[in-house]
Amino acid sequence: MLSSTQLATMLALQDAMNTKVNPQWLSAGYSYLRAALIESVEAIDHHGWKWWKAQNCDLAQVQMELVDIWHFALSHIIIAHDGDIPKAAKEIEVELQHLNPIIVFDGVTFDVSTNTLVENLELMAGLCVVKRFDMPLFVTIVEQAQMTPTMLFEQYVGKNILNFFRQDHGYKEGSYNKVWQGREDNEHLVEIMAQTNSTTQDYADVLYKALEKRYLAK
Structure with a gap:
C-alpha cells in the first residue's frame, strides 16, 4: 500500500x-x-x-x-x-x-x-x-x-522528475539535448533510480539533483 x-x-x-x-x-x-x-x-x-x-x-x-x-x-x-x-x-x-x-x-x-x-x-x-x-x-x-506500490511510486516520480528536468533545461525552447555522455536522459534516470533509496522523504529532489549533476558534467 x-x-x-x-x-x-x-x-x-x-x-x-x-x-x-x-x-x-x-x-x-x-x-x-x-x-x-x-x-x-x-x-x-x-x-x-x-x-x-x-x-x-x-x-x-x-x-x-x-x-x-x-x-x-x-x-x-x-x-x-x-x-x-x-x-x-x-x-x-x-x-x-x-x-x-x-x-x-x-x-x-x-x-x-x-x-x-x-x-x-x-x-x-x-x-x-x-x-x-x-x-x-x-x-x-x-x-x-x-x-507493487513501490514500483508505481518510483516510476511515477521518475517520469515526473524527468519531465520537470527537461522543461527546466530548455526542452520547450528546443535547446535541450536528450543525449549526454553517450546515453539518453531516461537511461541516466533508470541508473540513478537503481542507486537511490525511494523511501527517503526527499526522493524526488535527490533524483533531480543527481540528473542535474550528470547533465552539467556532460
Missing part, C-alpha cells in the same frame, strides 16, 4: 507539473479522466485482446500506461478537493484502507477481484467516460499488471 509520504509527494509533484503547464489548471476545465480513458484503451491494446490474430502481452508497456493513468487520476482527485493536497492525500489513504472490490455501473454489479486484467481495464475506461475513478479498481489493475 502507498504510504502517506508517497501520496503527499506524488500529489505535490502533480500539482507542480500542472501549474507549470497552466497556473490556472484547477479552473481550466481540463478533462483528465478523458485522458485516463484513452490511456486505459491503449493499455488494453498493449495487453492484447484480438481473438482473430496472435498477440503477445507487452506488460512493460501496460505498466507505463498505468503510470500515465495515475498522473491523470491524481489531477482529477486534486481538482475534486479544490487544490487541497493534504485533504486529497488523506482521502486516498482512507480509500486504500477500505478496498471494496464491488462496483455497480450502469445497473450491473462487477467484482473486480474476479475480472481479468483486460476486463478491469475496460471497466476503468467505462467509468472514466462518466467521470468516475475507482481506487480499488485501479489498485487491482496495478496488482494484475504485476506492479
